[in-house]
Amino acid sequence: MRDKLVVEKITAVFPDAIEEELDFRGEKTLYIQPQQLTAVCRLLRDDPALQYNFLSDICADDMLPEFPRFAVNYHLYSIPFNHRLRLRVNVEDPDEGPETVGTVWPVGTWLEMEVWDLMGIRFKGNNSLRRLFLPEDWQGHPLRKDYPLGYEEVQFSFNWEAIDAKKPYARD
Secondary structure: OHHHHHHHHHHHHOOOOEEEEEEEOOEEEEEEOHHHHHHHHHHHHHOOOOOOOEEEEEEEEEOOOOOOOEEEEEEEEEOOOOEEEEEEEEEOOHHHOOEOOOOOOOOHHHHHHHHHHHHOOOOEOOOOOOOOOOOOOOOOOOOOOOOOOOOOOOOOOOOHHHHHHHOOOOOO
16 A cells, blocks of 8 residues: 555656566565656655655665666665665666765765675765775775685585695794
């Protein structure tokens, strides 16, 4: 019932904003046109019948080899109505990502920093993009599918001597 109301409100104000609707296991996902994302978010927050007043998370998906390669997900929650909604925006070029939602929900600035740090998607209007989890001199974005993997062989009782010989212990 509430999902239908959300779609009706958005399409009444922004008729071409929703690219696709997806219902999966009781969760509604709306694919939004990137250039209309901020305006749709503002509507969802400010409309008294909706009141999505809590941005709980922003995350991104790397769908390599598909095109568009990236998608940014916005997880919204309406505290007064106890309802969740996910907005999804496809991103073709990570350097030309969606507009910041930090102007709608201030916490969005920090969540966008996390997405940039780990996935490399820039948000237009967010001038605070910097490393949060990785050192400032880190090269690349480790959650991308084309990021090189590094691993260490697991030590077991049968191979412990070979692995122990490779460890960089401090020698006297």
